Amino acid sequence: MITTEIKEALIHLVGTENYDDSKVSKLVYSYDATPQYQSMPAAVVAPRNKEEVAEIVKLCNTHYIPIIPRGSGTNLCAGTCPTEGGIVLLFKHFNSILEIDEENLTVTVEPGVITLDMIKAVEAKGLFYPPDPSSMKISTIGGNINENSGGLRGLKYGVTRDYVLALEVVLPSGEIIHTGGKLAKDVAGYDLTRLFVGAEGTLGIVTQATLKLVPMPAFKMTMLALYHDLESAANSVSKIIANKIIPTTLEFLDQATLKVVEEYAQIGLPTDVSAVLLIEQDGPMEVVQEDMKKLASICQQEQAVSVNVAESEEEADSLRTARRSALSAMARLKPTTILEDATVPRSEIAKMVVSINEIADKYEVNICTFGHAGDGNLHPTCLTDARDEEEIKRVEKAFEDIFIRAVELGGTITGEHGVGMMKAPYLHLKLGDAGINAMQAIKQSLDPNNIMNPAKIFAKDTRKRVVVTK
Amino acid sequence: MITTEIKEALIHLVGTENYDDSKVSKLVYSYDATPQYQSMPAAVVAPRNKEEVAEIVKLCNTHYIPIIPRGSGTNLCAGTCPTEGGIVLLFKHFNSILEIDEENLTVTVEPGVITLDMIKAVEAKGLFYPPDPSSMKISTIGGNINENSGGLRGLKYGVTRDYVLALEVVLPSGEIIHTGGKLAKDVAGYDLTRLFVGAEGTLGIVTQATLKLVPMPAFKMTMLALYHDLESAANSVSKIIANKIIPTTLEFLDQATLKVVEEYAQIGLPTDVSAVLLIEQDGPMEVVQEDMKKLASICQQEQAVSVNVAESEEEADSLRTARRSALSAMARLKPTTILEDATVPRSEIAKMVVSINEIADKYEVNICTFGHAGDGNLHPTCLTDARDEEEIKRVEKAFEDIFIRAVELGGTITGEHGVGMMKAPYLHLKLGDAGINAMQAIKQSLDPNNIMNPAKIFAKDTRKRVVVTK
Incomplete structure (x- = not known):
């Protein structure tokens, strides 16, 4: 709960123009690109630098206020839905490409930079940043890092994680740490860089990143x-x-x-x-x-x-x-498009697609499948209507069966979209209790008050897709 | 302390032939390839399967007995020195290449497999496992994973971490978890796979690994x-x-x-x-x-x-x-060869080599430098004599200055050798207190009794190179 006192403290930190608790703004940031998930934040805050981020975090930690770091909100796992209220943290002031280092083949950016803008900037110098999530025209690098975004070039070039060399992170304690460096090799302790990549903002807030580049293919x-x-x-x-x-x-x-x-x-x-x-x-x-x-x-x-x-x-x-217009083409056909993300070893693709079709038939739902065949990363996509409760129940059942089948085939419940709130109920399929417990122990160790993007990755209960409106 | 009761329980688990507390065996496993570090274990234990590993871990956890997982002990950071006693865990029964999957381009191995044996096996099928640590003729894959080993092909192909797709790990609790899969993309929760790679056996025991392969260059x-x-x-x-x-x-x-x-x-x-x-x-x-x-x-x-x-x-x-004979050539000249591992952005190599030479002159020590220039990963190597206490003090001072300079230049205290016991006193140079605290929190969360390879990575105090003999 944000009291008048806390509100004043936040405004004192970031300035009136960077604190917004108007009804319209709260509504705008109550959801992301994921259908069926909505929850109102208490305020939307746009810090101007890492020191302000650190002060906000300390304040929120003292008062148990959730913080949801958010780029453009293009994720498809309800990863930036303010599930438990709190403040949505915007990175509109973190929008600089700080350096393109042609000798070390790196680019250093702030998290609010749009992915495609950075890609174009490095390509102008004959360099190449391979990860190309479908949302790259509007997604931010910070969002890509938090979600460990994939893309269409993953088979040959890997995903976002494979290009993050160094991070500046504000920990839940408010301390600022620097991981990695412009270094091809670094084994000084645990690989925190890659722990933060794909952690969906649940372990800390990325305020700067140095990314690896490769020469542009001819x-x-x-x-x-x-x-x-x-x-x-x-x-x-x-x-x-x-x-x-x-x-x-x-x-x-x-x-x-x-x-x-x-x-x-x-x-x-x-x-x-x-x-x-x-x-x-x-x-x-x-x-x-x-x-x-x-x-x-x-x-x-x-x-x-x-x-x-x-x-x-x-x-x-x-x-x-x-390929690129698949999602747009589907989205106009029915009120709700649920783009899923089951991934299997590439040798199992045929089996998985056959299973998806069988499951769609079984539950009488409409599923189209496309995706990154080379990665075994399929996107079964359901055209449905969120207002039709009965159909949505069948859709949920179908996706649950799809995730179970993917794991049976040696796959995972999400290849590139993340867990967020949406996949949390299915995480045990992939990890079992021991795996989830290990992850929760890490979460607890870095964020004991659970202020960093709470209710993501780890399910509170077995509740599935439910529209939450506060 | 291993009481008669615990000894009997261990023998009951693994069989008499796989439990060894003879003086000669304890001496053999009291050190690794790192000069100047030695400490006696209480016993040497060779489990036959993961279930036995899990039972050993549970037993040791109950009785606060340190476990030091060890491959061939070729590491250069005193990473497998039984600093606090306890049992050295050998993987001689984990020596099978379980599968080479040509469709998914993976190899699944047990940790005791010799690196070069695995490389040869995959090359026979036209496949390529790029990480090639200098020790590959005798090092094990398990050791490579624990240390995140590099090699001479790192510039183009990356290091061990970039090739580990899936792990089977016995946690300090004795639970067995499976991370990742034969998957190019997997974002189901935190990246535990890469957290365990390079964790130097301080977070759990790797009992199986699936590694990524690439086509053999023509x-x-x-x-x-x-x-x-x-x-x-x-x-x-x-x-x-x-x-x-x-x-x-x-x-x-x-x-x-x-x-x-x-x-x-x-x-x-x-x-x-x-x-x-x-x-x-x-x-x-x-x-x-x-x-x-x-x-x-x-x-x-x-x-x-x-x-x-x-x-x-x-x-x-x-x-x-x-290049390959550099270390052997040096090792025969003086009684003690200390091969170090300072790494800088590649643009800073000339400055770093000049600094190393100046530092060697300053402390009047004999340092040769070679290494992976493309990675900025240099190996300043000191030819000295561990028995000459006065000289060793100067050597220590010189290396401390080298690490400080590497970090000043945007580098790290270790590019591929790991922290172990040897670099622990210098870790704060790279990470600061906040970085070390974050890592220790993770360690504590997974291994609250600190049984997994204790006294590695994190320094108990600022004590430097000291010969410890119990």
Whole structure:
């Protein structure tokens, strides 16, 4: 509860213009990109520097006030929903790219920088920041770090975690620590850097980050392969990897997704095929050309109906549209789009997609599946209506079955979206009690008053998707 | 203290043949590869499976008996010295490569497998495990994981941490948890996998690991560049990276090292030059050949006295010998060789090497420097005599100054050797009190009785190198 005294203290810290408890602002920050989760914060606060962050944290720690650090709120796990009230912390004053170091191949940024702005800034210098979450046009680097965001280039290049070299973090105690450095190697104690990456703001507040860059690949090619059956597409994925080719991108769309995308984007995709693979490779020109030949040949051997290598960047862009517009295309069809994130070893993709379809049939719900086939990271996406309580119950059941099946196949309940509030009830499927207990012990050790983004990752009970409105 | 009762319980668990408290065995396991650290364990125990490990841990937890998990003991930070007694845990029964999964590009191993044996096994299938610590012929994978070992291919490929996908860990409570999976992406809660990697056995006992593999590069080339001054060599390193070339290996040897190596290996190295770079590139043949041309040209522009590209694998091997034999060459010169591990951003290498030489002069100690220039990971190595107390005091002072200077330059006190007991007194230089407190809180949360490899990472006091014999 924010008393008048605490409110005054916060205003004294950050200035009147950076404290907002108007009804409209509280409403705006009561939800993020995740459907069905909403909860009102007590106030929205925008500190101007790390010292102010530290003072806010100390104040909140003394008074047991939850703090929800938030970038653009594009996460899909209700990771920035102010579940237990408290203050939403905005990073609009943390929007500088502080340094691009071409000798050490690093970029140092504040957490409020928009991902794509940073990517463009480093690309202007011939450097490359590979993680490219679908939300990168509006997501912030701070949000990417908190969620350990993935993207379409993960197969070859890894995820956000693989590019975070150093962090400045305000701990729940209000102390400021610096982890890592511009260092390829650093084993001075526990790997706190990677513990904070993906911790969803539950262990501390990132106020600065140094990220690793790599040289920009010289050349890139894109192709689309169409299949009459799912297994052939999945076999192509396995065979590509078994042939020791690691493409930059290896994306999958099922027939249901394909139909929705074509209806929306009108790019001439055949809707009578069962599956599509979007494949991209980058690197030196001769290597890429050679790889593309091999890739096309593998897809043909695996019964692809057609294989189309883009001849120009415009054509490549139109092929990419098929994948990139999947979510937008779906979102306009039904009032509620639930984009999920079950991940399996890539050898199990075919089994997982078949299971998803069976589960959708069983519960009579409408699920399209697309995703990062090379990573085994699938996005079964349900088109539904949050107001239809009966249907939502079936949707919940279906997703629970999907998560159980993913874990059975050696997978996980979330590959890149995070746990947040949404997946918390399912975390035990992946980790068991002992794993969750270990994580909670760590949480408790750093944040004994549980002020940092409470009710995320760890479920209070087994309650599933429920609209919470205060 | 191991009472007769506890001894009997341990023997009951693992069998007589796997419990050893003979004087000779205790002596053998009283030290590791780190000079000047020795302490007697109470017993040496070799469990046969994870269940036995779990039972041992429970027993030790009840009786506050330290457990020191140990592979081949090749670490250089006194990380496996039984500082506070207790039992040394051997992994001789955990020596199986359980699976090489060519579809998911993973290898699953028990921790006692020798690193090079595993590397050879995966290479036989055209796959590649890049981390190559110098000790790989005798080190174990478990040891590599506990220390987050680096190696000569770190610049391009990263370190052990970047290849650990999944772990089976016995927690200090005796519970067995499974982290990660055969998954390119997994954000189900905190990244425990990477927290355990490099934790030096202080948080739990690794009993199984799944490691990521990559396709074996098709081709490799090796060259040696000689320089009359240090700055030219360092400038070459910076210019190579600034030209967006990331070699597999970019190693540095100073004149002092060069002389010692040539005297030992007799490979025809000129000893009148000030610095040598050993450069290797791998990948598709045409790319490697193109890169090598550019690399040679950069080195020549930066005033290399000579640039020698190996024409055959035999010649490449002989060039590599210059680097690989550095430690052996030094070790025969004086009774004690202290191989250190200061790391800086690669842009600061020249400054760091100059500082090391100044510090060696100041304290009148004999320090040769070589290491992974591309990573900024230098190994200043002191040839000394542990019996000469007065000299050892100067050596300690010199290394303290080196660590202080490394941190001043944005570096760290250890890039790949770990903290162990040896670096613990210097950890505050890198992390400050708040950083150390955060790490200790995590340690305390998982191992409240401090049974897991106690007195490592965290210093009890500011005591430096002291021979401890019980």
